[in-house]
Amino acid sequence: MSNLSGAPRRSGPYWLNPATWHLRTRLILVSMALLVAICGAVGIVSYASMDLFLTRQLDKQLTQAAHRATEFGRPPSGGPAGRDPLEARGQGAGTINARIFGSTVSSAGFIDDDGVRADLSAEDKAVLLDLPGNGLPVDRSLSNGDYRLVATATPYGDIIVTGLPLAAKQGTEASLVWTMVLVSLGGLGLIGLAGTVMIRRTMRPLEQLSEVATKVSRLPLDAGEVALAVRVPKTAAHPGTEVGSVGHALNLMLDNVSNALEARQRSETKVRQFVADASHELRTPLTAIRGYTELLRMTENFSEDGRKSLGRVQSQSERMTALVEDLLLLARLDEGKPTEFGDVDLTQLVVETVSDEKVMAPGHLWQLQLPDEPITVRGDASQLHQVLANLLSNARKHTPDGTTVTTGVMRSADGAAVITVTDDGGGIAPEFQDRIFSRFARADAARTGTEGSSGLGLSIVESIVQAHGGSVEVSSRPGWTEFAVRLPLP
Structure with a gap:
């Protein structure tokens, strides 16, 4: 039973x-x-x-x-x-x-x-x-x-x-x-x-x-579409008895919770659809703004202040475009659309992505820890590249120059591919670590840096990794922070 x-914890036999x-x-x-x-x-x-x-x-x-x-x-x-x-x-x-x-x-x-x-x-x-x-x-x-x-x-x-x-x-x-x-x-x-x-x-x-x-307690009710179909059998839900009254009340509560979950799911679907539609609609004017900005820069003569203002408009439009693309990617991941998987060499992917980051942040010390043999997984190369790029960008944005960022690839003892991104920066506040993968979660005060953040990067990382059947974890203390991505091996 x-x-x-x-x-409860048992003390003694x-x-x-x-x-x-x-x-x-x-x-x-x-x-x-x-x-x-x-x-x-x-x-x-x-x-x-x-x-x-x-x-x-x-x-x-x-x-x-x-x-x-x-x-x-x-x-x-x-x-x-x-x-x-x-x-x-x-x-x-x-x-x-x-x-x-x-x-x-x-x-x-x-x-x-x-x-x-x-x-x-x-x-x-x-x-x-x-x-x-x-x-x-x-x-x-x-x-x-x-x-x-x-x-x-x-x-x-x-x-x-x-x-x-x-x-x-x-x-x-x-x-x-x-x-x-x-x-x-x-x-x-x-x-x-x-x-x-x-x-x-x-x-x-x-x-x-x-x-x-017990079954209801194990259901993931916090997000996504939840089918709360479990109910107390009719034989245990007769209102005429004490136990039956409890069973009947539990069924009524489950019906209420199920209706609330369906309402929440409908609301989330509407919000996601709105975000996807709005993001899609914003791509056209943002592209036009960037195009006209480039055209003005090439055809018109501006004063020094004018050129600075035009450059500011262009940089903000590019930042807005990146944010729209992130929102569209999250919307596609939320819809659960199937991804075309292929063989991805994680060793080569790490080398290429770290090389790109070296160009963008020469003030950091970038190190690699690679295996002797390549490690290949099944996945979407572009999405896995974005996972690694977001983690490296997160380390670059929130740590000062001179920080050592180490990227490693290895096989775990339980037969999984593990990608780690470790830095020796200031660390992440303990109270923020529990919600660091939430959307629009930002705690810039925890790690120094001058670049802004939309708070979507790590949420995109978690969504892509979960779509690949893996998991991502963070461990941090003052002077040491590590993100570990685990992906199943074929």
């Missing part, structure tokens, strides 16, 4: 921390504990009732045996001599009888299993002398077992002791105990299995709710 409250137990486990254990308590209470009451019944029955038999022994052993003339109480009729096997006169025990013995009289030991006689003569039954342990004894004083000055063995009573009680234990264990086992099945079936709707929530 999925954890309904998430997956699982079974030693009840807070980490599944709800199903808790219900089963609580049910079993209650059943054990009930069985224990029933067993104790049954044992006490049986003990009381057997004791009363034994006392009744003991009273009758004592009466027979007293009547049979009565002295004929009131003296200490009299018949042996064991010779009285009706005395069963194991019966003890003795006559006590003062501190002397006479006629002490018991009937063995063969019906023959046997004498008591000195230790047993000492136990008999210690009995209270109030006629109340007491339990004592003798050499031949446990007994229920009663000492009855006669009118003739002697005491007749009569005892019956407790073996039959103890055997009956032991049988009762074993019967209760075995029946309770069997019942607990059957009830435990049946309860586990029932609890599992009862908890199944909660598991379905957990599965649905």
Whole structure:
């Protein structure tokens, strides 16, 4: 079963921390504990009732045996001599009888299993002398077992002791105990299995709710078109029950979220279409501005200030054209249009792109780390060139002259091609690294530089790399920054 409250960190072994137990486990254990308590209470009451019944029955038999022994052993003339109480009729096997006169025990013995009289030991006689003569039954342990004894004083000055063995009573009680234990264990086992099945079936709707929530939590809902088709099954979404009400409410929430995602997607599509259309429409006037600017520069004579102003117009139109081209590229990537892939030699691509950057930024120190053998991937050469050009341009724009920029190509241990662009500039602020690949994200204060930035370069890098089935990461600290592009090898 999925954890309904998430997956908290467990401290110590699982079974030693009840807070980490599944709800199903808790219900089963609580049910079993209650059943054990009930069985224990029933067993104790049954044992006490049986003990009381057997004791009363034994006392009744003991009273009758004592009466027979007293009547049979009565002295004929009131003296200490009299018949042996064991010779009285009706005395069963194991019966003890003795006559006590003062501190002397006479006629002490018991009937063995063969019906023959046997004498008591000195230790047993000492136990008999210690009995209270109030006629109340007491339990004592003798050499031949446990007994229920009663000492009855006669009118003739002697005491007749009569005892019956407790073996039959103890055997009956032991049988009762074993019967209760075995029946309770069997019942607990059957009830435990049946309860586990029932609890599992009862908890199944909660598991379905957990599965649905887990699936939704793993969906990429932040951007793009999301098909939120997962729902709680109808069997777990009946409003008439507690769990069903939760399932029904979860389905309503998912419907609301799905509608919101569809509305967001429609809005994003409209915005992207507007950006694509606007960018496309801006290309024509920007081309005209650049053309007329070149024409004016070639055909007209301007003052020094006029030439500077015309140059400014031309540079800004070129910057605007580059921004429009970036927006168009992002729009095409967002539409997910298939790209024609071919074999691209990353080693040659790095050498050519770094050579271009050397011309544009001779004040930086450009270094290469290349493998002995070329590394080839499947991709769009122009787009991968733009990825590398944007990363190198980013390092050039945001670091001062004298910065060392190292570009490397290698094969990773997991079979991927890795392109790294590393510089020893000022680094990127930690709070900006999480959103550095977002569109129009700019943090020029984090790295020095004089050139402006539209904030689209790294977003274009991430979009192109993802379209090629790869990933891009950034790591930075003061004095060291590295962008790593991972591309799958064919």
